[in-house]
Amino acid sequence: MQKQAIFQSKLLPYALVAPQLAIVLIFFYWPAVQAVIQSFLLQDAFGLSTSFVWFENYVELFGDPAYFETIVRTFVFSFAIAASSLSVALLLAVMADKPLRGGAVYRTLLIWPYAVAPPVVGVLWVFMLHPSLGVLSRYLRAAGIEWNPLLDGDQAATLVILAAAWKQISYNFLFFLAGLASIPKSVLEAAAIDGARPMRRFWTVTFPLLSPTIFFLLVVNIVYAFFDTFGIIDTMTRGGPGTSTVTLVYKVYNDGLIGGNLGGSAAQSVILMVMVIVLTGIQFRFVERKVTY
Amino acid sequence: MALRHFGAAAAVAIAVGMTASPALAVTEIQWWHAMTGANNDVIVKLANDFNASQSDYKVIPTYKGSYPDTMNAGIAAFRAGNAPHIMQVFEVGTATMMAATGAVKPVYKLMADAGEKFDPKNYLSAITGYYSTSKGEMLSFPFNSSSTVMWVNLDELKKVNAEIPKTWPEVFAVAKKLHDNGHPTCGFSNSWVTWVNLEQLSAWHNVPLASKANGLDGFDTKLEFNAPLQEKHLEKLVELQKDKTYDYAGRTNQGEGRFTSGECAIYLTSSAFFGNVKAQAKFNFTAAPMPYYPDVKGAPQNSIIGGASLWVMGGKSADEYKGVAKFLTFLSDTDRQVYIHKASGYLPITKAAYEKAKAEGFYKDQPYLETPLLELTNKEPTENSRGLRLGNMVQLRDVWAEEIEQALAGKKTAKQALDASVERGNTMLRQFEKTAVK
Numbered sequence: 001m002q003k004q005a006i007f008q009s010k011l012l013p014y015a016l017v018a019p020q021l022a023i024v025l026i027f028f029y030w031p032a033v034q035a036v037i038q039s040f041l042l043q044d045a046f047g048l049s050t051s052f053v054w055f056e057n058y059v060e061l062f063g064d065p066a067y068f069e070t071i072v073r074t075f076v077f078s079f080a081i082a083a084s085s086l087s088v089a090l091l092l093a094v095m096a097d098k099p100l101r102g103g104a105v106y107r108t109l110l111i112w113p114y115a116v117a118p119p120v121v122g123v124l125w126v127f128m129l130h131p132s133l134g135v136l137s138r139y140l141r142a143a144g145i146e147w148n149p150l151l152d153g154d155q156a157a158t159l160v161i162l163a164a165a166w167k168q169i170s171y172n173f174l175f176f177l178a179g180l181a182s183i184p185k186s187v188l189e190a191a192a193i194d195g196a197r198p199m200r201r202f203w204t205v206t207f208p209l210l211s212p213t214i215f216f217l218l219v220v221n222i223v224y225a226f227f228d229t230f231g232i233i234d235t236m237t238r239g240g241p242g243t244s245t246v247t248l249v250y251k252v253y254n255d256g257l258i259g260g261n262l263g264g265s266a267a268q269s270v271i272l273m274v275m276v277i278v279l280t281g282i283q284f285r286f287v288e289r290k291v292t293y
Numbered sequence: 294m295a296l297r298h299f300g301a302a303a304a305v306a307i308a309v310g311m312t313a314s315p316a317l318a319v320t321e322i323q324w325w326h327a328m329t330g331a332n333n334d335v336i337v338k339l340a341n342d343f344n345a346s347q348s349d350y351k352v353i354p355t356y357k358g359s360y361p362d363t364m365n366a367g368i369a370a371f372r373a374g375n376a377p378h379i380m381q382v383f384e385v386g387t388a389t390m391m392a393a394t395g396a397v398k399p400v401y402k403l404m405a406d407a408g409e410k411f412d413p414k415n416y417l418s419a420i421t422g423y424y425s426t427s428k429g430e431m432l433s434f435p436f437n438s439s440s441t442v443m444w445v446n447l448d449e450l451k452k453v454n455a456e457i458p459k460t461w462p463e464v465f466a467v468a469k470k471l472h473d474n475g476h477p478t479c480g481f482s483n484s485w486v487t488w489v490n491l492e493q494l495s496a497w498h499n500v501p502l503a504s505k506a507n508g509l510d511g512f513d514t515k516l517e518f519n520a521p522l523q524e525k526h527l528e529k530l531v532e533l534q535k536d537k538t539y540d541y542a543g544r545t546n547q548g549e550g551r552f553t554s555g556e557c558a559i560y561l562t563s564s565a566f567f568g569n570v571k572a573q574a575k576f577n578f579t580a581a582p583m584p585y586y587p588d589v590k591g592a593p594q595n596s597i598i599g600g601a602s603l604w605v606m607g608g609k610s611a612d613e614y615k616g617v618a619k620f621l622t623f624l625s626d627t628d629r630q631v632y633i634h635k636a637s638g639y640l641p642i643t644k645a646a647y648e649k650a651k652a653e654g655f656y657k658d659q660p661y662l663e664t665p666l667l668e669l670t671n672k673e674p675t676e677n678s679r680g681l682r683l684g685n686m687v688q689l690r691d692v693w694a695e696e697i698e699q700a701l702a703g704k705k706t707a708k709q710a711l712d713a714s715v716e717r718g719n720t721m722l723r724q725f726e727k728t729a730v731k
Contacts, residue, residue: 042727042728043728044392044393044728044729045368045389045393045728046368046371046372046393046396047371047372048393048394048395048396049728049729130547132478132479132542132548132550132551132556133547133550150541150542150543150698151534151541151698151701151702152702153702238544238545238691239691239695240544240694240695240698241695241698241699241701241702242695242696242698242699242702242704243695254688254691255688257361257365258361258365258687258688258691259685259687259688259721260368260389260685260688260725260728261685261688261724261728264724
């Protein structure tokens with residue numbers, strides 16, 4: 001089969017690609033370049049006075065030990081969010097994939113939470129687990145657990161991870177379900193006839209065949225944990241108590257929008273951007289090798 | 294279907310708007326604000342009344358989200374070249390707005406240019422002082438002002454045979470009693486942890502929060518609140534947090550429900566909490582003045598305000614400014630101020646309105662509504678109690694709250710937490726000083 005399309009005119013292919021290129025340039029590269037430029041500037045919130053300061057914003061960031069803590073914390077958060085939401089989603093998908101009465105209902109219900117906006121998720125969990133407003137915190141206290149995420153940093157971090165992971169489960173679930181549906185039943189049946197028990201069937205047949213899905217979701221989840229969780233953090237903890245739930249992206253928001261420190265905030269976004277590029281690179285370079293398509 | 298109708302309606306509306314507005318020659322004045330619920334109704338009513346009172350100008354109020362959201366929206370709009378005419382900015386944004394020379398049109402100048410009758414002496418100086426230069430030039434127009442008061446659940450106090458505490462030691466003692474008798478999770482608490490326990494505490498005891506009259510006399514100000522009084526106070530809170538005689542309720546006002554639900558019988562927060570208390574509390578309550586330490590000489594001094602003011606943005610036409618000036622005059626009207634005061638629970642901003650509310654006997658039934666006014670005017674303001682003008686105040690508060698939380702969680706001592714607050718805050722102030730327009 002011929003894979004190459006043949007165009008009559010030399011310009012036509014460029015014209016066809018142009019809209020896509022324009023979108024990429026305007027919505028991806030232009031803001032990225034803007035961020036890099038902004039990170040070399042010192043500017044007030046209104047943009048009335050601007051001075052070029054070279055790398056001062058970066059020097060200041062890396063001179064701040066708290067920034068390194070934030071980096072480490074962000075990695076811990078992202079790993080915890082990705083790991084927990086992926087594993088729970090996989091478990092649910094495997095269960096929902098079984099022939100069940102009313103299976104469609106379960107599936108629909110499990111997909112619903114994805115439609116909830118992150119700040120709403122935050123508020124929802126606050127209502128459940130806020131030390132004084134929370135419904136669940138009353139039971140936790142009754143069970144003798146000293147529950148107070150307003151002052152206990154570890155509890156607050158757990159709460160944020162829980163809420164962020166919960167929201168992502170639906171998305172992962174959907175992809176896992178689709179992935180499971182594409183696994184040929186004949187292979188599983190053959191394995192069953194050969195005497196493989198369900199667990200063994202899962203680990204030797206299903207899991208490897210799901211690996212492209214898992215890999216894709218891993219990238220998506222890490223990017224989600226890096227960038228999309230700030231709405232949850234803002235409504236739940238506002239970074240507190242102390243700085244125990246301040247992640248990189250929350251710091252960007254807080255310093256830039258609340259603090260009006262646009263240069264410092266831009267420098268942070270550039271670092272964040274580089275980090276995600278490197279991370280994605282590593283994933284594709286090393287993790288992808290273990291993926292069988 | 295509904296959506297299609299809506300689209301058609303919108304198209305018609307736009308077409309009509311485009312063709313009709315020049316014919317009517319009405320100058321539109323955009324007013325961005327952050328008021329919700331009953332206070333939003335007040336804003337809408339004020340705009341409608343103004344629009345009905347004359348036909349040259351039309352004030353269009355738009356809700357833009359929380360205070361920080363509204364301010365950020367305004368700043369972003371300014372950068373994009375279409376700022377609103379009037380922007381409601383909360384008091385902690387004052388320094389940022391003030392530093393933006395050229396982005397804002399000072400109110401005193403606006404009124405003079407537009408030829409509106411305007412005498413700053415008609416306004417309560419305890420309120421306008423916050424928004425004026427050291428020369429007494431009013432930069433923004435006070436709109437909704439409040440102050441910290443101590444909300445007290447009278448029924449619960451009666452149960453433990455306690456009087457309304459006046460001093461901090463009394464508060465601690467009453468809280469202990471409450472804690473031991475039916476309030477195991479909260480003897481007393483507060484919202485806005487830094488406003489109540491640092492900013493107001495300092496002003497109320499006439500000690501500085503920062504040098505240069507708390508920043509009023511220049512941006513080269515340094516924080517100074519790691520002093521004995523503030524340290525002693527925080528130490529006490531840390532000690533009482535251990536068994537929940539005091540229980541931390543968060544950085545903003547999210548914990549206020551603990552008072553109306555009856556969990557905390559003593560709760561320090563804004564006087565603007567009144568509307569919610571009235572609507573929800575099923576007990577007798579009052580708002581008492583903030584407590585003080587009797588061993589501090591001269592205490593109590595006077596409190597400082599919270600709330601927001603209206604800033605007029607720069608770069609608009611003379612005709613638009615005339616409309617804005619007329620609107621501010623309209624707001625200053627005595628009857629209107631009395632209405633705002635009664636409807637929202639915020640303070641009246643003119644002396645005449647205060648006198649009128651008093652003469653009408655408004656405070657006889659509800660004496661606690663006068664409490665914040667009495668606090669604000671308790672004594673002639675000093676350098677330490679006139680107000681605060683620190684750059685980046687929103688983020689400063691977050692940093693201070695972070696440190697206080699560390700202390701309350703037992704990870705730092707009160708002294709360490711305050712020292713760190715001052716040090717981190719000073720770094721941010723220097724940053725602000727660098728970017729402020731000279």
